Amino acid sequence: MDASASRTPVRCRAFRRAFLAVVLLCCAVCGAGCEGPGAASARRPGAATASPVTVPMAADDLQSAYQRVIRQALPSVVQIEASRDLGSGIVYDDRGHIVTNAHVVGAEKTFRVTTAGNEEPLTASLVYSYPQQDLAVIKLDRVPDGLKPAVFGDSEKVEVGQIVLAMGSPLGLSSSVTQGIVSATGRTVSEGSSDGGTGATIANMVQTSAAINPGNSGGALVNLDGQVVGIPTLAAADPNLGSAAAGIGFAIPASMARTIAGQIVREGRVVDSGRAALGITGRTVVDDRLQPAGVAVATVHSGGPAAQAGLRTGDIITKVGDQSITTITSLQEALAADEPGQRTTVTYQRDGAERTARVTLGEQ
Known part of the structure; x- marks a missing residue:
């Protein structure tokens, strides 16, 4: 039962250029054709025609x-093969650490990793898996030349409407790219466990319209x-069809991934999860x-918060704070909003x- 829990406007340079191009285009059109009712008769015969304005192509x-x-x-995105699963990962540093989803590594300890600069897979070993946040770190046994760590952004600056690209190996198609926008931020999402997920409830996820398919995870x-x-990390499921809902995918925020991966790289485990527990x-x-x-x-964990508050085995929790609790998932989601x-x-x-x-x- 755990969870983690001022945005600065971000403007895309491509959008600014596109907006400028549209403005210039409108000016050009109005200058050439937006004339008053008497304009045609007022124009002198033989008058020079203005040269067309060259407009930058926004597309x-x-x-x-x-x-x-x-x-x-x-080049910072890799393909990860386990014995029975396939996923993706991100190069975390130049020492060969790769961050991915915990459900990609599962219970396995060794993996085959294909990087951008190597056609032949490299071997890698598990450093630590943290299923509660669906994150894990593996490490290449041999660091190849030219391995390129990714640049992680600030999740607090992610805004709805930003253009984003999803990169990974969907269905085993390595180095694939899809595009979309940030559809929402701050989503709390619970994974299933029967379909290969960890059963984790994850707060502050980024919702995107970029296509996320099996193999994109990590x-x-x-x-x-x-x-x-x-x-x-996962796509929304359509309850009527029992399959993924198109255009609704979720990503673990980069700041959380960086925090958890950093602890694993330094300490070999997670020492400060930021996830509240009852x-x-x-x-x-x-x-x-x-x-x-x-x-x-x-069960009540000895010495834990619930035990200290006097809760006992058999008690039925119906509310945490102001949030009604009806299922184990709703309890996890309530705790995800706390610290x-x-x-x-x-x-x-x-x-x-x-x-x-x-x-x-x-x-x-």
């Missing part, structure tokens, strides 16, 4: 921006400055209409009576 500018970013960022979501702003394990319970009605406490050390209230039922406890949240 060419945007295309050039795409190509520049791809040349800059794609790759790079890049802005037009060539900075990694997220790690594509210190219990639980399960969803239903009411007499078979509707989800809360989370039953299965370790934060004080909150937990409303629960015991022996048919409702009670409230003050809890100081811990850390996973």
